[in-house]
Amino acid sequence: MLFHVRMDVKLPHDMADSVAANLKQVEKDKAQALQRSGTWRHLWRIAGQYANVSIFDVADVEELHQLLSTLPLFPYMTIQVMPLCRHPSSIHDDDR
Amino acid sequence: MLFHVRMDVKLPHDMADSVAANLKQVEKDKAQALQRSGTWRHLWRIAGQYANVSIFDVADVEELHQLLSTLPLFPYMTIQVMPLCRHPSSIHDDDR
Amino acid sequence: MLFHVRMDVKLPHDMADSVAANLKQVEKDKAQALQRSGTWRHLWRIAGQYANVSIFDVADVEELHQLLSTLPLFPYMTIQVMPLCRHPSSIHDDDR
Amino acid sequence: MLFHVRMDVKLPHDMADSVAANLKQVEKDKAQALQRSGTWRHLWRIAGQYANVSIFDVADVEELHQLLSTLPLFPYMTIQVMPLCRHPSSIHDDDR
Amino acid sequence: MLFHVRMDVKLPHDMADSVAANLKQVEKDKAQALQRSGTWRHLWRIAGQYANVSIFDVADVEELHQLLSTLPLFPYMTIQVMPLCRHPSSIHDDDR
Amino acid sequence: MLFHVRMDVKLPHDMADSVAANLKQVEKDKAQALQRSGTWRHLWRIAGQYANVSIFDVADVEELHQLLSTLPLFPYMTIQVMPLCRHPSSIHDDDR
Amino acid sequence: MLFHVRMDVKLPHDMADSVAANLKQVEKDKAQALQRSGTWRHLWRIAGQYANVSIFDVADVEELHQLLSTLPLFPYMTIQVMPLCRHPSSIHDDDR
Amino acid sequence: MLFHVRMDVKLPHDMADSVAANLKQVEKDKAQALQRSGTWRHLWRIAGQYANVSIFDVADVEELHQLLSTLPLFPYMTIQVMPLCRHPSSIHDDDR
Amino acid sequence: MLFHVRMDVKLPHDMADSVAANLKQVEKDKAQALQRSGTWRHLWRIAGQYANVSIFDVADVEELHQLLSTLPLFPYMTIQVMPLCRHPSSIHDDDR
Amino acid sequence: MLFHVRMDVKLPHDMADSVAANLKQVEKDKAQALQRSGTWRHLWRIAGQYANVSIFDVADVEELHQLLSTLPLFPYMTIQVMPLCRHPSSIHDDDR
Known part of the structure; x- marks a missing residue:
């Protein structure tokens, strides 16, 4: 099941660089592991923003929330979730 | 080059069903042709909405606008465009 | 899987009363059938508004969209969907 | 009487982990007590957010405010309240 | 129980004057009856707007919705409802 | 003359409890004095919010601003002001 | 007493030109009469918009509403009202 | 040329009172000098807000920005600028 | 003097194609004349929208409003105006 | 390819003046270098705001994001990006 997540x-401006760098590295490791597992299917940078659009492929909503809420950067993120489904005009049976 | 388009x-409520049906069919044909060409890379339905999220893979902005503004449903659409680029945490060289 | 839907x-003001009445009746019949099936788990009226908050219990997002987009009143509705999951402080294993 | 509360x-980012953990535990204890009493009828997590949707079953507005404003996390919450009532299409006499 | 309602x-611009006048008169009659009964406790005009702020004193939410949704002007209104309760700094036991 | 004020x-989270308690007490004393004088005609708590709706009965706008801007909590408040006047459907000559 | 009104x-696009022209003329006549009386103290066009910012000098809110709600264009206007008072840094005793 | 500026x-809550008082005094002095020069033509307090509406009479946009951006309180202000011009219904050739 | 205009x-959906085509042609002719005169300095299409961003170089606000409000498409446009001035980091004395 | 960037x-109010001054100087140096290279084609100050509107001329979205996200002030900026393309009414083949 696909979810669109922004x-x-x-x-915080007063976060020490080292702390921020470490946080980002842990986040990157986790994101890449989830991409390799196929769960984090797409991850794009929104140009000009410290923001991304991602497509998650999960079994259910519980898995989605578990995944998002345990991201290291979660406390510093504004997240918007939209459930996606197959579009009647898609030429793909299952547009992943 | 990738663009995220919602x-x-x-x-209009007073549009004749036949007119609406025809408009949607022409839109579907065009959307499917563009998907087959690889330009309209992803097309998902936002659950509960008469709306979609699409990822377009185009040479430049001119091509994107030409494509969107000539969609049959264009006059009846609210469109939001976000330029995307590769995310530093993506495991893909080019996440299409 | 639970979805919160408003x-x-x-x-339209110029819709004939008979047309509106029929539309509402068909909507009501469908809503009640879905409630009896357990899919439309909760349906509440928001006081002072021609609006409702509903909780849907569906297998996946496809089923949710199919259900919502085929409601007779769908063309006249603004719909907002939020995926729900179990709250860590809930005393229920599965708060339906 | 039912109220929908988000x-x-x-x-705060600079709140000590221990303080946060304690605050959350006290909040959880209170929430569970109120659920057992039937007042806090439903408590769902909004996927991807540090937020919940709850349905409260209270005698009146005073009780609702008393309950919400004395939650340990109240100073750190943005709360939206909507009064609910029975929907004419509900198959339940009193959809709790 | 008090509710603040805007x-x-x-x-519609194309509504015949006579229809509008009649609608307003029926609305006025109903509003005045409800004021005399004490239900519609306060009714103020917001200066410069075709809008009012009202305070309703009702037994419960059902009564509030019944009252609002059967106002003749209901189909032409945008309504916002806020539940009120006694303020700890009020000098009145029950500020009606 | 009546003004609707929210x-x-x-x-601030880091304000010492004693400072906050004192500030609230001074605010309460002033609010109660103004209520006794008839200036602060109504003061209701918005359920679920650290917010109130008040109706002020003042000679002019100057008095209103003087009163609001010298409230102890003024620096910590977001205030919205709406001028009110008699509604043509009010059964009161002067709905205070 | 001064009020800032936008x-x-x-x-409506389908309003006959003659009807629109007449409406505007009646509006202009009324606006100019009120300016001559000193009530409509300032009337500026917001560049690029079919909108104005006005400053009204009225005895009370009743007069303001009476004046605004009887403007010929009132049914076609979105109006925002802000009560003004003397600024402590103004060099004028009464900045009209 | 006239500009409407809000x-x-x-x-900041943690700004020392003395610093704030000094800042306000310097701001007041500058505002009064600009009023005497005729540049800062109108300065009104928005009732209930720490905000003002001002009308500036400047030679061009450069002068406006120079003036606003060098106000002592500029770093602590949210500013909205609207260019104004003569309204066709104004009885003044040049409504200052 | 430069103004940024969106x-x-x-x-309207029910405008006859011929009427729309004519309106657009007259608009285009006027826009091109103003570009040739140097007044309409930049005119860009916002990709995916029936919208443009323009930079106008005018003597004053009056000229700007006169120009915008007499565009054939003016009644069908939502316009936002921002006054621009030279940026301190610009390498151009006068960035046209 | 052109992008409109605001x-x-x-x-932060508590940033030392020296730090701020240095940050701005480095930003200015970079902005001027990019202007000389033709990449940062236009840079205008929005009057009354600590904000600018810029037009970037880049090869693709990657270059745009690289450029924006490495600006010294990037962590302190809210950025909005709009892709631009040639307007059919432009008299320029390529309005730079």
């Missing part, structure tokens, strides 16, 4: 990240 | 469709 | 209905 | 929680 | 009225 | 209060 | 005008 | 001021 | 065009 | 800058 994540806008805002780190 | 299209919300609102047909 | 539906705001706005019928 | 609670979005935002803890 | 009503913004927008009549 | 006040949303947001105290 | 008026945005939107005439 | 300034909403928000000073 | 124009969003929305033609 | 940048609103908000520096």
Whole structure:
């Protein structure tokens, strides 16, 4: 099942660079692991923003929330979730 | 080059069913042709809405506008465009 | 899987009363059938509004969209969908 | 009487983890007590958000405010309240 | 129980004057009856707007919705409802 | 002359409890004095919010601003002011 | 007493030119009469908009509403009203 | 040339009173000098807000920006600028 | 003097094609004349929208309003105007 | 390819003046280098705001994001990006 997720990240200005760098690295490792597993299907940067649009392929909503809420950057993110489904005009049976 | 496009469709209530049906069919034909050409890379339905999220893969902005503005449903659509680029955490060189 | 759905209905002022009445009756019949099936788990009226908050219990997003987009009042509705999941403080294993 | 309440929680980034953990535990205890009493009838997590949708079953507005405003997390919450009533299409006499 | 209700009225421009006048008269009669009964406790005009702020004193939410949704102007109104309760700094036991 | 005023209060999280308690007490004393004088005619709590709706009965706008801007909590408030006047459907000559 | 009023005008596209022209003329006559009386103290066009910012000098809110709600263009206007008072840094005792 | 400017001021809560007082005094001195020069033509307080509506009479946009951006309170202000011009219904050749 | 103007065009769905085509042609002729005169300095299409961003170089606000309000498409446009001035980091004395 | 970018800058109030001054100087140097290269084609100040409107001429979206996200002030900016293309009414083949 696909979910469209937009994540806008805002780190506090007074966060130490080292802390921020570490946080980002842990986030990157997790994101890449989830991409390799096929769960985090698409991850694009929105040009000009510290934000991304992602497509998640999960079994259910529980898995989606578990995944998002345990991202290291979660406390610093504004997240918008939209459930997606197959479009009647799609030429793909299952547009992943 | 990738662009994230959200299209919300609102047909006038007093549009004849036949006119609406024809309009949708022409739109579907065009959308499917563009998908087969690889330009309209992803087309998902937003659950509960007469709206879609699409990812377009175009040479430049001119091509994007030409494509969107000549869609049969264009006059009945609210469109939001976001330019996308590769995310530093993406495991794909070019996440299409 | 649970989805929180808000539906705001706005019928055109120039719709004939008979047409509106029939539309509402067909909508009511469908809503009640879906409630009896357990799919439309909760249906509440938002006081002072021609709007409702509903909780849907569906297998997946496809089923949700199919259900919502084929409601007779769908063309006259503004719909907002939020995926729900179990709250860690809920005393219920599965708060339906 | 039913009230639909959305609670979005935002803890200050510089709050000590121990303080946050304690605050959440006290909140959880109170929430569970209120659920057992039947007052806090439904408590769902909004996927991807540090937010919940709840349905409260209270005698009157005073009780609702007393309950919400004394929640430990109240100072850190944005709360939206909507009064609910029975929907004419509900198959339940009293959809709790 | 008190509810704060804002009503913004927008009549279609092409509504015949006689129809509008009659609608307003029926609305006025109903509003005045409800005021005499003590249900519609306060009714103020928002300066510069075809809108009012009202305070309703009702037994419960059902009564509020019944009352609002059967106002003749209901189909032409945007309504916002806020439940009120006694303020801890009020010098009145029950500020009606 | 009547003015509808909504006040949303947001105290800084790091304000000492004693300072906050004192501020609230001074605010309460002033609010009660103004209620006794008839200036602060109505003061209701918006359920679920650290906010109130008030009706002020003042000689002119100057008095209103003087009163609001010297409230102890003024620096911590978001205030919205709407001038009110008699509604043509009011059964009261002067709905105070 | 001064009130800041913004008026945005939107005439229906299908209004006959002659009807629109007449409406505007009657509006102009009334506006000029009120300016001569000193009530409509300032009337400026917002560049690029069919809108104006006006400053009204009235005895009370009743007069303001009476004046605005009887403007010929009132049914076609979105109006925003802000009560003004003397600014402590103004060099004028009464900045009209 | 006239510009309508709204300034909403928000000073940090932790700013020392003396610093704030000094800042306001310097702002007042500058505002009064500009009023005497005729540049800052009108300065009104928006009732209930730490905000003002001002009308500036400047030679061009450069002068306007120079003036606004060098106000002592500029870093603490949200500013909205609207260019004004003569209204066709104004009885003044040049409504200052 | 430079003004940044965004124009969003929305033609009524029931406008005859011939009327729309003529309106657009007259608009185009006027826009091109103003570009040749140097007044309409830049005119760009916002991709995916029936909207443009333009930069106007005018003597004063009066000229800007005169120009915009007499565009054939003016009644069908939502217009936003922002006065521009030279940026301190611009390498151009006068960035036209 | 052209992109319209609006940048609103908000520096923390507690940033040391020297740090701010240095940040702005580095930003200015970079902006001027990019202008000389023709990439940062237009840079205008929005009057009354610590904000600018810029037109970027880049090869693709990647270059745009690279450029924007490495601006020294990027962490303190709210950025809005709109892809532009040639307007059918432009008299320029390529309006730079």
